Amino acid sequence: MFWVIEMFSKELASLLSKCISCGACNDSCPLVRFIDGNETLGPRARISVFRAIDMGIMRISVDAIEYLYECGLCSLCDRSCPLDIEVSKLMLGIRAELIKLGYVPPYEIAKMRNSLLDIMQPWSREHRKGKWLPPNYSPDKEANILFFSGCWANRAPEMASSAFFIAETILGEKVYSLGENEPCCGQFLRIAGYEETYKDYLVKLREHIRDREIARVLVICELCKATMRDLGLEVSTLLEELCEKKLIKRLRKRRHKHKSRKVAFLPTCSLKREHASLLEEFMKEKFAEMPSWFCMSCGFSLSEISSLKTLERMVDGIFTALKDEKVDLLVVADPFSYWLLSESRKRNKRKVKTEIVDLYSFLVERIKA
Amino acid sequence: MSKESFLSSLEKIVGKDNILSAEIDRVAYSFSAYNIWSKPDFVIRPAYPEEVADILVECSKNGIPIVPRGNGTSLVGGPISSSGAIMSMRRMNSVLEVNPDDMTATVEAGVCLRELLKELPEDLFFPVDPDGLCLSTFGGMVAENSASPLSLFYGTVGESIMGLEVVTADGSIWELGATIPCEGKMEKLFIGTEGTLGVITKVKVRLRRRPLRLFGLTVDFSHVGDALDLYSRLSYRGELMLGYTIYYRDIFEVHLPDERLGARAYTIIPHEPHSLVEFIKELSEELEILQVDVLELDPRILPYWKGNTYLMENLKTTGKTVNFVSFTTNSDLLHEAVSRIDHVGARMKLNTVTIINPGLNWILTGFSYDSLDNKSRERAHKAVEMLAQSLEELGASFGYGTGVGFNMAGLKFKELDNEALYKKIKKVLDPSGIMNPGKVVLGD
Numbered sequence: 181m182f183w184v185i186e187m188f189s190k191e192l193a194s195l196l197s198k199c200i201s202c203g204a205c206n207d208s209c210p211l212v213r214f215i216d217g218n219e220t221l222g223p224r225a226r227i228s229v230f231r232a233i234d235m236g237i238m239r240i241s242v243d244a245i246e247y248l249y250e251c252g253l254c255s256l257c258d259r260s261c262p263l264d265i266e267v268s269k270l271m272l273g274i275r276a277e278l279i280k281l282g283y284v285p286p287y288e289i290a291k292m293r294n295s296l297l298d299i300m301q302p303w304s305r306e307h308r309k310g311k312w313l314p315p316n317y318s319p320d321k322e323a324n325i326l327f328f329s330g331c332w333a334n335r336a337p338e339m340a341s342s343a344f345f346i347a348e349t350i351l352g353e354k355v356y357s358l359g360e361n362e363p364c365c366g367q368f369l370r371i372a373g374y375e376e377t378y379k380d381y382l383v384k385l386r387e388h389i390r391d392r393e394i395a396r397v398l399v400i401c402e403l404c405k406a407t408m409r410d411l412g413l414e415v416s417t418l419l420e421e422l423c424e425k426k427l428i429k430r431l432r433k434r435r436h437k438h439k440s441r442k443v444a445f446l447p448t449c450s451l452k453r454e455h456a457s458l459l460e461e462f463m464k465e466k467f468a469e470m471p472s473w474f475c476m477s478c479g480f481s482l483s484e485i486s487s488l489k490t491l492e493r494m495v496d497g498i499f500t501a502l503k504d505e506k507v508d509l510l511v512v513a514d515p516f517s518y519w520l521l522s523e524s525r526k527r528n529k530r531k532v533k534t535e536i537v538d539l540y541s542f543l544v545e546r547i548k549a
Numbered sequence: 550m551s552k553e554s555f556l557s558s559l560e561k562i563v564g565k566d567n568i569l570s571a572e573i574d575r576v577a578y579s580f581s582a583y584n585i586w587s588k589p590d591f592v593i594r595p596a597y598p599e600e601v602a603d604i605l606v607e608c609s610k611n612g613i614p615i616v617p618r619g620n621g622t623s624l625v626g627g628p629i630s631s632s633g634a635i636m637s638m639r640r641m642n643s644v645l646e647v648n649p650d651d652m653t654a655t656v657e658a659g660v661c662l663r664e665l666l667k668e669l670p671e672d673l674f675f676p677v678d679p680d681g682l683c684l685s686t687f688g689g690m691v692a693e694n695s696a697s698p699l700s701l702f703y704g705t706v707g708e709s710i711m712g713l714e715v716v717t718a719d720g721s722i723w724e725l726g727a728t729i730p731c732e733g734k735m736e737k738l739f740i741g742t743e744g745t746l747g748v749i750t751k752v753k754v755r756l757r758r759r760p761l762r763l764f765g766l767t768v769d770f771s772h773v774g775d776a777l778d779l780y781s782r783l784s785y786r787g788e789l790m791l792g793y794t795i796y797y798r799d800i801f802e803v804h805l806p807d808e809r810l811g812a813r814a815y816t817i818i819p820h821e822p823h824s825l826v827e828f829i830k831e832l833s834e835e836l837e838i839l840q841v842d843v844l845e846l847d848p849r850i851l852p853y854w855k856g857n858t859y860l861m862e863n864l865k866t867t868g869k870t871v872n873f874v875s876f877t878t879n880s881d882l883l884h885e886a887v888s889r890i891d892h893v894g895a896r897m898k899l900n901t902v903t904i905i906n907p908g909l910n911w912i913l914t915g916f917s918y919d920s921l922d923n924k925s926r927e928r929a930h931k932a933v934e935m936l937a938q939s940l941e942e943l944g945a946s947f948g949y950g951t952g953v954g955f956n957m958a959g960l961k962f963k964e965l966d967n968e969a970l971y972k973k974i975k976k977v978l979d980p981s982g983i984m985n986p987g988k989v990v991l992g993d
């Protein structure tokens with residue numbers, strides 16, 4: 181018999197206890213899939229561990245907190261639970277409750293919070309923003325569509341500049357960027373579980389970006405999209421805009437010599453299947469079906485920030501999958517995923533034959549304005 | 550030998566990354582389905598039968614208990630251990646061969662049903678899916694000799710086994726089944742013995758041809774006795790049924806709150822249902838039938854287990870979990886067994902979920918409880934004990950399909966000859982008693 185010590189709120193505890201440990205969710209978790217089928221990495225075990233903590237079977241520890249932040253909140257597992265348990269929301273709820281109880285997230289995440297509060301950027305000032313803009317760029321005073329590039333795209337400047345180029349070229353409306361004054365969207369705070377800090381941050385952010393009336397916001401990152409929504413702004417990703425408004429057809433294709441090659445596409449979570457089909461149609465490329473594909477956007481970026489080893493192992497697994505599927509080119513729609521995969525490829529000089537390109541540079545390469 | 554040097558000898562076999570002894574790993578591998586819990590000392594993850602053999606030799610030498618774990622879906626706490634090691638079989642997850650002409654497939658023991666189904670041509674399938682979600686591994690299914698509703702026609706898992714590779718505690722690797730030209734096939738020893746005699750590493754199974762048409766008939770009754778009666782009448786009539794399952798009362802507790810509904814029978818037939826429906830309707834004068842529904846099913850989507858939907862709906866709405874008992878008894882005692890379940894449930898103030906397969910004489914029942922409430926948890930445990938004792942008087946045999954697991958360990962029953970002989974065999978194959986201790990024989 182064990183003691184229920186009720187560490188978490190009734191609501192969380194009852195969600196944890198609702199799980200029957202059937203394991204239907206494990207199959208879809210990218211950590212389990214791309215690493216090696218180890219139960220510990222999957223959602224079922226995550227629930228078991230935090231239930232054990234709630235029951236007093238296990239003590240909360242630095243390792244357990246790190247373990248909590250390993251989950252990418254990608255919500256792939258949520259879709260396969262027969263009891264409709266949303267593991268990603270549960271993990272997020274636990275983060276928030278632990279913070280309220282006074283526990284501190286992994287060091288680098290806590291440091292990032294301080295940096296956000298201090299300079300509205302997750303990293304030090306050295307990571308200057310807007311380097312991808314033309315020299316002497318100054319925003320058009322008339323423009324009222326904000327192109328919000330996001331922190332990750334600023335670390336992958338080729339992606340930001342290609343996306344901005346496409347936005348300026350095809351919308352037929354004036355688009356502007358905040359350049360080096362662009363703050364972080366602050367979504368990291370929410371997914372790290374800093375609920376209250378995030379709310380305060382939103383107030384600050386609203387002040388910071390409202391130097392003019394914003395009609396709409398264009399983003400390329402799902403994290404930024406979530407924040408803009410929370411600010412009550414009309415927002416879409418550039419890719420959604422291209423596909424939903426069929427703007428993609430306005431892009432005139434440069435004559436392109438097609439090599440025969442296998443191309444895979446890594447979408448973001450809000451991208452619909454029709455969007456991928458539209459892209460395929462436009463590019464005259466058929467994207468290879470990949471097993472268990474997913475967007476690494478949200479939570480996994482926190483794993484990167486806190487240098488969690490599991491993420492490295494998952495990236496290794498992804499490269500192995502690309503190799504097994506004989507993929508020549510991987511087109512990535514999410515800035516963090518693009519940055520992570522291309523950096524890991526460069527850093528380790530892996531013998532990965534697959535080329536990696538961000539979606540917008542891939543499009544720019546083939547269009548003429 | 551100290552714990553450290555023992556673990557380092559295991560590291561030499563499977564590599565450091567495949568021995569997990571951190572607190573988080575031990576907790577991660579401590580739960581099986583329905584939250585039955587017990588924490589092992591460490592977890593080991595072999596990838597080859599030779600590694601399994603070396604591990605068993607080391608564990609035997611050092612008297613370390615070892616419990617194989619498939620996908621942890623056991624309803625009765627099969628793959629958990631309070632001391633020693635959990636041996637996770639999930640790295641042995643290759644489908645080795647699918648032979649459509651021969652209608653067989655050979656898989657490593659850690660392959661789960663979902664993984665095999667993906668590799669099969671459209672017209673073939675494997676007929677037993679115990680958990681209803683295709684998650685059980687072949688090692689687990691063989692060890693439990695799992696059953697599911699279609700077992701009425703296709704038999705339990707054991708009846709689809711063509712051969713096994715098993716490793717015994719002395720490190721011997723045995724290829725069983727394929728070559729012995731006599732009736733007494735030795736692989737049978739390892740079917741349904743809950744991994745207590747050896748570790749299953751490879752399984753050769755017989756596949757079945759997918760039926761071309763399928764119909765599901767739902768018949769609602771006021772009384773469970775009538776649902777049992779209908780089964781007898783249909784089988785007497787020679788009706789070809791792939792499955793006939795009765796879902797009893799409380800399973801519909803919240804999501805189908807029809808006061809009159811006492812039991813629902815669900816049968817699957819592979820032919821036009823017209824004459825059968827007429828026959829059932831004619832019986833309405835004798836049996837209290839509330840409603841009959843027919844649905845043509847898509848044969849590509851296997852109607853393995855309708856009950857899973859009911860059970861999941863129940864759990865979703867009540868937020869409760871269940872403590873299960875699985876047993877068989879004589880067909881004429883099934884009704885009495887159901888009354889006893891009701892009696893215990895009422896006494897312990899617990900709802901029950903009960904699934905009856907009259908053709909297999911099999912009842913899977915469970916007491917649902919609130920896992921956040923220690924008192925209700927204790928009552929559910931007590932209810933299992935009371936029910937087991939009451940059913941023993943009826944000559945029930947426990948663990949059909951699911952094994953007896955950790956959940957019923959410690960309950961004392963009269964020893965029968967079967968158990969006595971099993972113990973002798975166990976002594977020979979596993980003299981140090983390290984293989985899955987405490988399972989199979991109640992009161993052992």
Ligand SMILES: Cc1cc2nc3c(=O)[nH]c(=O)nc-3n(C[C@H](O)[C@H](O)[C@H](O)COP(=O)(O)OP(=O)(O)OC[C@H]3O[C@@H](n4cnc5c(N)ncnc54)[C@H](O)[C@@H]3O)c2cc1C
Pocket residue numbers: 202581582616617618619620621622623624627628629638658659679680681684685686687688689690691692693694695696697743744745747748749750857913949950951952985988
């Ligand atoms: C919702 C739900 C409903 C279910 N309904 C049914 C049902 O109707 N009928 C039924 O029969 N079962 C049912 N089950 C139970 C379960 O699916 C089966 O018992 C299944 O066979 C277990 O497979 P597993 O791979 O998960 O094994 P585990 O649960 O991991 O292990 C089960 C047992 O097998 C042993 N074992 C596992 N692998 C090996 C191996 N390679 N060698 C030797 N021993 C091994 C373990 O030590 C343990 O004792 C249900 C489960 C769920 C979650």
Ligand code: SF4
Pocket residue numbers: 208209210211222223226250251252253254255256257258267268
């Ligand atoms: S949210 Fe994603 S990473 Fe987290 S457990 Fe579920 S599938 Fe795995």
Ligand code: SF4
Pocket residue numbers: 198199200201202203204205206223224227260261262263264265267
């Ligand atoms: S699928 Fe749902 S009930 Fe099953 S283990 Fe995962 S979270 Fe728990």
